[in-house]
Amino acid sequence: MKSIFCPLGKGLLLALALGSAAPVMAQARRLDPEHLSHDWILLNTNVQMNTPNSGLNLDKPGCVAVTYTVGSGGVPMNVKVAKVVPRSDLGPAAASAVANFRYGPSLTNRQGDPVDTYYVVAFNSPDDKAKRQALTDACKLPGYGQ
Numbered sequence: 001m002k003s004i005f006c007p008l009g010k011g012l013l014l015a016l017a018l019g020s021a022a023p024v025m026a027q028a029r030r031l032d033p034e035h036l037s038h039d040w041i042l043l044n045t046n047v048q049m050n051t052p053n054s055g056l057n058l059d060k061p062g063c064v065a066v067t068y069t070v071g072s073g074g075v076p077m078n079v080k081v082a083k084v085v086p087r088s089d090l091g092p093a094a095a096s097a098v099a100n101f102r103y104g105p106s107l108t109n110r111q112g113d114p115v116d117t118y119y120v121v122a123f124n125s126p127d128d129k130a131k132r133q134a135l136t137d138a139c140k141l142p143g144y145g146q
Contacts, residue, residue, distance in 0.1 A: 028069055028114040032144040036117050040070045040103040049097040055089030061124045062086055063139035064094035068119070072112040074103035082118060085138040094121035118144060 081091035
C-alpha cells in the first residue's frame with residue numbers, strides 16, 4: 001500500500017503545485033497603444049529621460065518602439081527597445097522615458113490585470129502632422145491587438 005500511495009501523493013502534490021503556479025505563468029494580454037487606456041490610464045503628465053550627449057543620428061527625425069508590461073501595480077516591467085528608425089543611439093533614452101511611466105487601472109480593469117504593450121517615442125519630429133504620423137507609423141509593431 002505504501003508503494004501505491006507515494007506515487008499517488010507525489011502526483012497530487014505536483015498537480016496542486018502546477019495549478020497554483022498557472023496564474024503566475026499565464027501571459028499578459030497584448031494591447032496596442034491606442035487601446036491601452038481601456039485597461040490602464042497613464043498618470044504622468046511628464047517624465048524624465050536620460051538623453052545622450054553624443055551618438056549616431058541624435059539630431060535626425062526618428063522613432064523608437066519600446067515594449068513593456070504594465071504590471072499589476074501600474075509600473076512598467078521588462079522594458080525593452082524593439083525597433084529604432086532610422087538607426088540611432090536614441091533607444092536607451094526612449095527606454096528610460098517609458099520606464100518612468102506610471103499607470104492606474106481603468107474602471108474596466110479594477111483588478112489591475114497586467115498588459116503587454118508598446119510605446120513609440122518620436123524624436124525631432126516634423127511640425128507637419130502627416131509627416132509626423134508617417135514617422136511614428138514606421139515604428140508600429142505587429143502582433144498587438146485591441
